[in-house]
Amino acid sequence: MQPLPTPDRLRALIARLEAGLLERSAAVRLALLAALAGEHVLLIGPPGTAKSELARRLHLAFADARYFERLLTRFSVPEELFGPLSLAALEEDRYERLIDGYLPTAGIAFLDEVFKANSAILNALLTLLNEREFDNGVQRLAVPLISVVGATNEVPHEEGLRAFHDRFLVRVPVAPVSDAQFAALLTLTPPASVPTHPLRRDELESLRQAAASVTLPDPVLRALQAARGFAQEQALPVSDRRWRQTVALLRVQATSEGRTSVDEADLWLLPYVLPERPEQVAAWQAWVIDTLMACPSTQRPSLQRAVEAFERQLQIETSADQDDGEAGKLSLARAIARGDDDHAREGATITRLVAERLEERLRPRYSPVHVAARVAQVDELLQRLTDEHRRLEASRAQVHAMLRHRLWWPPELRQAVLQRHDDACVRMSAWVERTRAVREGFAGLPVDEALVAAPPLPIALEA
Incomplete structure (x- = not known):
């Protein structure tokens, strides 16, 4: 040969x-x-x-x-x-x-x-x-x-x-x-x-x-079975002959790249062999990217809601209701500090010190139990986010390695898949940093050792 x-x-x-x-x-x-x-x-x-x-x-x-x-x-x-x-x-x-x-x-x-x-x-x-x-x-x-x-x-x-x-x-x-x-x-x-x-x-x-001797591993057979199910959902008839021709095409693709088995990345061409009409191609491309290439979604509503819920709770607990009389004094001190007249400017330093002391007096105090409970709740979310970020990073590295030397993948498709992985990692990293900031905020709440209180109820996360 x-x-x-x-x-x-x-x-x-x-x-x-x-x-x-x-x-x-x-x-x-x-x-x-x-x-x-x-x-x-x-x-x-x-x-x-x-x-x-x-x-x-x-x-x-x-x-x-x-x-x-x-x-x-x-x-x-x-x-x-x-x-x-x-x-x-x-x-x-x-x-x-x-x-x-x-x-x-x-x-x-x-x-x-x-x-x-x-x-x-x-x-x-x-x-x-x-x-x-x-x-x-x-x-x-x-x-x-x-x-x-x-x-x-x-x-x-x-x-x-x-x-x-x-x-x-x-x-x-x-x-x-x-x-x-x-x-x-x-x-x-x-x-x-x-x-x-x-x-x-x-x-x-x-x-x-x-x-002809290239193998079809079980993951590829399962992926093709899933593709057949998607075709049935779309009411798209695909003949047995076309399925067999598709597999032969996949094998030639693998052989030409020096591989002895087909893998899931070879299935990028399904949108060009299974649909009957051009208007069906986009849906198949999205399905291949989301399902077969396991591209992560950049939209993770449950995790985003969790981060936002903790941020709202921290804002509430750092700006608790203040005593009306003391709050009025604080407002007056701030107004004086911002004044434009000569007298206000001369006393700006003193007024600012007064405002800072009033703010310190008006800041809500929490028990050590409350602070520890809030930090523990945030740590639980932070661990979940960190684990997910590591998983996304590992998946991105795997996809980068898989597609680096692909012969047949169109550059624009490769870029779209890699960009999805990159975007997911960037967004998850941002949520991790926001959650760390929330943790620091709860850990820095003013503590009154004399307060005795039960642990606060867990923060309600929207479904």
Whole structure:
């Protein structure tokens, strides 16, 4: 068996394929990965979003693979895709086509507006895409097809097109460049068009053979079972064939990264193989990030309410009701200290000292039992927050390590997942610091050793 293409070589290939294609990282990676697995890709989006450019570049990633491209309409005829009839064969009563240079001899093909073709063409394409065979007269020929990239402005709703739509395992929505990248689009310089070290067919075969022995650990099987449950919740039909094709794609992904087993991070591509329509992709992406990647939520209402409840209680206990007469004296002293007249300024120091003494007299006093009880209550919350912060830090480190050398993860997806972990750690750290400040506040409450009191009731935390 030939050596497998190395991850570094594939990474360089991906970099060359996506050079100058703004916001197309996921589409480039998915198209190349699908081709490695022998699957077909459907690009869904409006005209002018680089769908054909992606297909042409994909062709350059494979050595000795011929390229074929056609725009299909309802008026397209089979001769446009499969070649004209052979007149010499007709003279001998044989119905054969001259297929050289047409789809049956292509390695990579791009079919634009693929669902607009008539039924005669679609029926012939079904066998060619699925079986890699073409009926030319009385003989069925094996075709060298690696992958077909189909393009459409919208997914068809007709029931008769479902079988053909299902032949595209990977379905990627593509949108116009965002406002953030618009300036970059206008100033873009076309890159060199030829990728380095294109892949040979024997390397593809070696990769697919190695992928067949990649294992599916129990956590991955459980994750796929959960994905099936989520699909059922969304009333999304997923055929048994599509599940098996998805697993084969996962195995190729793992093999190409030098791994012998699939892991949960490989499942990032589920939103591009299970949903039927582009509007379903966002919900699947959120589910994968939240459920399969175990991204922590930055919103933890119960913990936030607990911190805020202790802060409110500390504020109450440090500003207890004061005696009206003494409070009036304190207000007068403060007013004098803030006065603008010469007399007030001359006596500012004395007045300030008086105010400080009055404040000290008016500060509420608590028993040692009360203070110790409050500190113990805060310590319990602080320990809970500290433990959760350590857990989040460990999870973040694990995810960083897992994704550091991933070949197929789009950079924007990696950044989104890592940012979720970072944000959760930052927020938890802030709550820890706020709780420590509350602890210091309770520990610093004025104590009257002569007071005898029962421990205060625990602070009520809102549900």
